Amino acid sequence: xxxxxxxxxxxxxxxxxxxxxxxxxxxxxxxxxxxxxxxxxxxxxxxxxxxxxxxxxxxxxxxxxxxxxxxxxxxxxxxxxxxxxxxxxxxxxxxxxxxxxxxxxxxxxxxxxxxxxxxxxxxxxxxxxxxxxxxxxxxxxxxxxxxxxxxxxxxxxxxxxxxxxxxxxxxxxxxxxxxxxxxxxxxxxxxxxxxxxxxxxxxxxxxxxxxxxxxxxxxxxxxxxxxxxxxxxxxxxxxxxxxxxxxxxxxxxxxxxxxxxxxxxxxxxxxxxxxxxxxxxxxxxxxxxxxxxxxxxxxxxxxxxxxxxxxxxxxxxxxxxxxxxxxxxxxxxxxxxxxxxxxxxxxxxxxxxxxxxxxxxxxxxxxxxxxxxxxxxxxxxxxxxxxxxxxxxxxxxxxxxxxxxxxxxxx
Numbered sequence: 001x002x003x004x005x006x007x008x009x010x011x012x013x014x015x016x017x018x019x020x021x022x023x024x025x026x027x028x029x030x031x032x033x034x035x036x037x038x039x040x041x042x043x044x045x046x047x048x049x050x051x052x053x054x055x056x057x058x059x060x061x062x063x064x065x066x067x068x069x070x071x072x073x074x075x076x077x078x079x080x081x082x083x084x085x086x087x088x089x090x091x092x093x094x095x096x097x098x099x100x101x102x103x104x105x106x107x108x109x110x111x112x113x114x115x116x117x118x119x120x121x122x123x124x125x126x127x128x129x130x131x132x133x134x135x136x137x138x139x140x141x142x143x144x145x146x147x148x149x150x151x152x153x154x155x156x157x158x159x160x161x162x163x164x165x166x167x168x169x170x171x172x173x174x175x176x177x178x179x180x181x182x183x184x185x186x187x188x189x190x191x192x193x194x195x196x197x198x199x200x201x202x203x204x205x206x207x208x209x210x211x212x213x214x215x216x217x218x219x220x221x222x223x224x225x226x227x228x229x230x231x232x233x234x235x236x237x238x239x240x241x242x243x244x245x246x247x248x249x250x251x252x253x254x255x256x257x258x259x260x261x262x263x264x265x266x267x268x269x270x271x272x273x274x275x276x277x278x279x280x281x282x283x284x285x286x287x288x289x290x291x292x293x294x295x296x297x298x299x300x301x302x303x304x305x306x307x308x309x310x311x312x313x314x315x316x317x318x319x320x321x322x323x324x325x326x327x328x329x330x331x332x333x334x335x336x337x338x339x340x341x342x343x344x345x346x347x348x349x350x351x352x353x354x355x356x357x358x359x360x361x362x363x364x365x366x367x368x369x370x371x372x373x374x375x376x377x378x379x380x381x382x383x384x385x386x387x388x389x390x391x392x393x394x395x396x397x398x399x400x401x402x403x404x405x406x407x408x409x410x411x
Contacts, residue, residue: 010255010407012398016247018391026383033377040370047364053109053118054360055374058352060106061211062235063378064160065228067102069236070095071167072200075193078170078186083405084263087255089397091243093174094389095236096167101385103160110156110211114149119360123147123217139218147217152210159207166196174397181399204229212352215359219297223282228355230275234317235348237268238341243386245338252395258332259411265331268344272321279314300358305365313354316347349375 040052070092077085113119122140127133129141140147169192177185205225213224221227241264247253286294301310320343330336357365397403 010396012396013394014252014396015394016250016252016387016391018387022387023384026380026387029376029380030384031380033373033375033380036369036373037377040373047361048370050118051361051364051366051370052374053113053116054356055370056109057113057119057211057360058349058356059374059378060102060109061356062349062352063382064099064102064106065232066236066239066382067095067099068163068167068200068204069233070240071099071163071170071196072233073236073240074170075166075196075200078189078193079197081190081402083402084260084409085406086397086400086402087406087409088240088244088253088260089174089400090390090393090395091240091247092236093171094386095239097171097389098382098385099167100164102382103164106211107156107160111153114152120152120214120217122359123214124149124152143217147214152214155206155210159203162199162203163196166192166199170196174400175393177399178394178397183401186401212355215356216297216300218293221282221286221294221297223278227275227278227282230271230278231317231348231351234268234271234275235345237264237271238344240264241268242338242341242345243390245334245341247395248334255396255407257409258334259409260406261334261337262328262331262411263409265325265337265340268341269321269325269331272317272325272344276314276318279318300362301354303358303363305363306354306358309350309354313347313350316343317351320344320347 037052037056040048040055043049043052073085073092074089074096076082077089110119114124117125123143124147125135127135128137129144130136131141170189173185173189173192177189205228208225208228209220212228213220241261244253244256244261244264248256283298286298300306321340324330324336324340330340353371400406
């Protein structure tokens with residue numbers, strides 16, 4: 001709710017200092033994760049190894065998805081020429097900048113899981129497509145023109161490579177805008193954003209089909225890509241909002257006020273509704289059609305190991321944001337909004353857990369040191385990389401053409 005007289009009070013050259021407790025906590029979490037994963041992968045128990053791979057895939061996919069959501073958020077702001085978020089744009093930029101590293105980690109997990117037969121063994125196994133083999137599977141053979149190792153890996157590299165290049169360029173152009181001024185960098189960002197959104201919009205469902213849906217290759221759903229996109233985008237928005245809240249708590253981002261938080265809260269609310277809509281549409285159609293090849297997916301998730309979590313997932317990711325974020329005062333309250341963001345990030349971890357586990361560890365589901373260690377490790381890595389990048393540049397994009405609009409943003 002700033003006025004022009006306030007404009008000069010802001011220190012647009014301030015930089016976030018990533019030192020002390022934050023740095024130590026993120027590195028300790030990362031170390032715990034590395035040790036946990038090493039113990040899990042070197043275990044003599046095959047189930048523990050498989051569980052470790054499943055958790056690596058879950059967290060690698062979550063990490064990459066959240067960074068891609070940062071890039072997607074940026075691209076949407078440029079293409080729509082939105083001014084309100086320009087004061088906090090450094091945060092999704094730092095996330096987008098980390099996307100190439102996240103993509104590389106996920107690619108290593110996918111390749112090692114594929115060739116060690118700890119992941120994707122439903123379609124990548126001995127004799128599945130050979131009519132003379134005892135393991136022959138007619139359904140998998142029918143999908144083998146799409147689901148084969150070379151095609152699968154080429155698509156992973158091409159899609160994640162394209163997302164990473166676009167996200168990295170968006171971050172780079174914005175940083176050069178601060179040095180050179182003018183509109184050149186903004187115009188370039190606009191073009192890259194348009195290209196990124198077209199590529200991401202058309203290919204991300206296929207990337208999600210490959211990475212997660214093909215864990216259970218007999219089943220397919222055309223809604224799966226949008227269901228995953230909604231989960232990833234909500235998580236990305238929650239991370240952006242949490243970082244804004246934590247920075248403000250530490251005395252940074254004086255130019256970001258409750259109006260900006262209100263808008264972020266509305267986006268989280270809206271995409272949580274969208275996630276629920278796609279989840280319900282997918283579930284409802286399969287439930288009432290009751291066709292065996294479709295119901296196999298949900299049948300597994302209604303086994304005693306998963307059923308309570310199946311319903312808790314809906315409660316956390318739909319009921320909580322709807323009941324809390326519908327209230328204007330709550331959305332504008334940093335503590336309440338921050339708490340909802342943390343709950344939703346845990347809720348979408350559970351969402352991905354329900355997607356990944358039945359197709360990997362199946363009935364050997366557990367929640368213990370492997371899950372906690374892997375989640376801590378990736379959270380520590382994400383926090384370290386993103387906050388480290390955030391500390392390298394001024395927190396305000398001082399020469400952004402719409403910064404003035406963001407300073408006077410009021411709802």
